[in-house]
Amino acid sequence: xxxxxxxxxxxxxxxxxxxxxxxxxxxxxxxxxxxxxxxxxxxxxxxxxxxxxxxxxxxxxxxxxxxxxxxxxxxxxxxxxxxxxxxxxxxxxxxxxxxxxxxxxxxxxxxxxxxxxxxxxxxxxxxxxxxxxxxxxxxxxxxxxxxxxxxxxxxxxxxxxxxxxxxxxxxxxxxxxxxxxxxxxxxx
Amino acid sequence: xxxxxxxxxxxxxxxxxxxxxxxxxxxxxxxxxxxxxxxxxxxxxxxxxxxxxxxxxxxxxxxxxxxxxxxxxxxxxxxxxxxxxxxxxxxxxxxxxxxxxxxxxxxxxxxxxxxxxxxxxxxxxxxxxxxxxxxxxxxxxxxxxxxxxxxxxxxxxxxxxxxxxxxxxxxxxxxxxxxxxxxxxxxx
DNA sequence: GATATTGCATAACGTTTGTTTTATAAACGG
DNA sequence: CCGTTTATAAAACAAACGTTATGCAATATC
Numbered sequence: 001x002x003x004x005x006x007x008x009x010x011x012x013x014x015x016x017x018x019x020x021x022x023x024x025x026x027x028x029x030x031x032x033x034x035x036x037x038x039x040x041x042x043x044x045x046x047x048x049x050x051x052x053x054x055x056x057x058x059x060x061x062x063x064x065x066x067x068x069x070x071x072x073x074x075x076x077x078x079x080x081x082x083x084x085x086x087x088x089x090x091x092x093x094x095x096x097x098x099x100x101x102x103x104x105x106x107x108x109x110x111x112x113x114x115x116x117x118x119x120x121x122x123x124x125x126x127x128x129x130x131x132x133x134x135x136x137x138x139x140x141x142x143x144x145x146x147x148x149x150x151x152x153x154x155x156x157x158x159x160x161x162x163x164x165x166x167x168x169x170x171x172x173x174x175x176x177x178x179x180x181x182x183x184x185x186x187x188x
Numbered sequence: 189x190x191x192x193x194x195x196x197x198x199x200x201x202x203x204x205x206x207x208x209x210x211x212x213x214x215x216x217x218x219x220x221x222x223x224x225x226x227x228x229x230x231x232x233x234x235x236x237x238x239x240x241x242x243x244x245x246x247x248x249x250x251x252x253x254x255x256x257x258x259x260x261x262x263x264x265x266x267x268x269x270x271x272x273x274x275x276x277x278x279x280x281x282x283x284x285x286x287x288x289x290x291x292x293x294x295x296x297x298x299x300x301x302x303x304x305x306x307x308x309x310x311x312x313x314x315x316x317x318x319x320x321x322x323x324x325x326x327x328x329x330x331x332x333x334x335x336x337x338x339x340x341x342x343x344x345x346x347x348x349x350x351x352x353x354x355x356x357x358x359x360x361x362x363x364x365x366x367x368x369x370x371x372x373x374x375x376x
Numbered sequence: 377g378a379t380a381t382t383g384c385a386t387a388a389c390g391t392t393t394g395t396t397t398t399a400t401a402a403a404c405g406g
Numbered sequence: 407c408c409g410t411t412t413a414t415a416a417a418a419c420a421a422a423c424g425t426t427a428t429g430c431a432a433t434a435t436c
Contacts (some may be wrong), residue, residue: 004403005413030394040415041395051394097295105293107285108346143358146348150338158296160334170331177365191383191432218424228385229424239424 007037009047013057017065017099020058024098028058062099066092070118082125083171085118086148090167093152100156104149130179132186140182147174195225197235201245205253205287208246212286216246250287254280258306270313271359273306274336278355281340288344292337318367320374328370335362 015036019028030051034041048054073088074081093100119141126137151167154160162170203224207216218239222229236242261276262269281288307329314325339355342348350358 029392031392040417042414042416045395046413104347105341105345111346113346113349143361146338146342146358147335147362148338149342149347150334150336153293153341154334154337157293158299158301159292159337161301170334173331173366173369174335174362177367177369178361179365180368181361181365193383217422219422230384230386230426233425234383 005043006039007043007047009057012037012044012047012054013061016054016058017061020062020102021096021098025055025058025102028055059102062096062103065096065099066103079168080129082122082129083168083175085122086144086171087164087168089148090152090155090171091164093156094164097156100152105153105156130183132182136182136186140178143178144175147171147178194227195231195235197245200225200232200235201242201249204242204246205249208250208290209284209286213243213246213290216243247290250284250291253284253287254291267356268317270310270317271356271363273310274332274359275352275356277336278340278343279352281344282352285344288340293341293344318371320370324370324374328366331366332363335359 012033016028016033019033019036028051030041030044033044033054037043044051044054048057069088069092070085073079073084073091076084078084079087093104119138122141123134123137126132126141127134130137130140132140148171151160151162151170155162200221204216204221207221207224216239218229218232221232221242225231232239232242236245257276257280258273261267261272261279264272266272267275281292307326311322311325311329314320314329315322318325318328320328336359339348339350339358343350
């Protein structure tokens with residue numbers, strides 16, 4: 001029988017994820033990945049059809065890590081739930097620049113426009129906090145999301161360099177400002 | 189003496205710029221560029237030290253095109269000057285996705301944080317419009333800039349699909365909301 | 377028209393990419 | 407302990423990359 005498998009799919013994906021974190025997605029070549037595993041590139045192709053399949057798994061693993069950020073900041077209770085989700089998105093961008101670029105700055109041309117995964121879960125919270133209708137709350141969330149993504153992507157590319165405390169203040173500005181604007185419009 | 193030069197540096201840069209616009213920066217290889225010029229890759233290297241030098245010129249040309257967007261929207265008078273500069277940035281992202289990515293979504297790690305080229309020119313306008321102090325206006329502009337960049341980068345990556353009219357409305361929301369927030373804080 | 381000059385095409389260099397082939401070494405059944 | 411099986415390492419493969427050496431050919435000058 002064979003010598004025991006040196007690696008599992010999970011180990012290879014983990015190594016590829018680390019390589020991505022440290023040097024970016026473009027650094028994950030078959031040779032570099034093999035080298036990091038202390039092996040040739042051959043074992044990769046016994047467990048995966050192609051490097052593209054590895055990249056897909058890296059994407060999934062990066063998303064899983066992002067979900068951890070969300071869960072963690074939601075559970076911490078440092079901020080109210082809606083703000084916490086935005087702060088987690090930004091913290092992920094700050095601390096995992098390459099993974100953020102991979103997940104949220106890649107070109108989505110061709111992919112269907114997803115309505116923002118947690119939209120459904122978070123809409124009631126916004127409606128409660130602001131008193132807006134479902135439709136208005138949806139637009140409010142979209143505008144807040146744009147703002148949050150702006151900060152996050154600028155941090156990920158070193159376009160900006162803000163501490164999380166500054167981020168928190170700025171997010172409050174945007175939230176309070178937009179909320180007043182939306183409520184005023186809804187009121188009249 | 190030699191046969192007349194088939195190409196100038198300008199022609200090559202123009203071809204490289206078009207290639208970038210259509211297929212992205214990574215598509216600009218020496219071979220592809222030569223092919224587009226109806227030639228081999230050799231002439232490129234008689235006029236440029238390396239492909240990297242070509243890329244630098246493409247960057248400069250892209251920036252020049254962006255400046256045209258700014259000048260055009262500022263001169264059109266459809267929006268007040270401050271809004272026009274934001275709208276131009278976003279319109280550039282919509283109409284020249286690849287060039288926008290090249291100019292404004294590349295990693296700036298290592299590069300010094302530029303204070304936003306037109307900051308100096310635009311700050312007095314903001315101070316006049318809002319009555320804020322210089323310091324407050326600077327932060328106001330930064331937050332608006334984050335918002336504008338958020339919209340632009342999401343349009344450039346098809347993360348979002350907004351008409352310019354929607355963009356205009358959303359920008360007004362952000363401006364009015366933030367302005368109220370800042371003025372309120374400055375007032376008390 | 378001959379000649380000298382020089383930009384360009386051709387072809388190839390050395391790398392690096394993803395992937396595949398080949399031979400080796402290890403594990404297990406007998 | 408041997409033979410089969412099989413995952414692995416090493417090397418080779420084809421393609422694509424930036425770049426360069428060589429030689430042709432076109433033009434300006436005489």
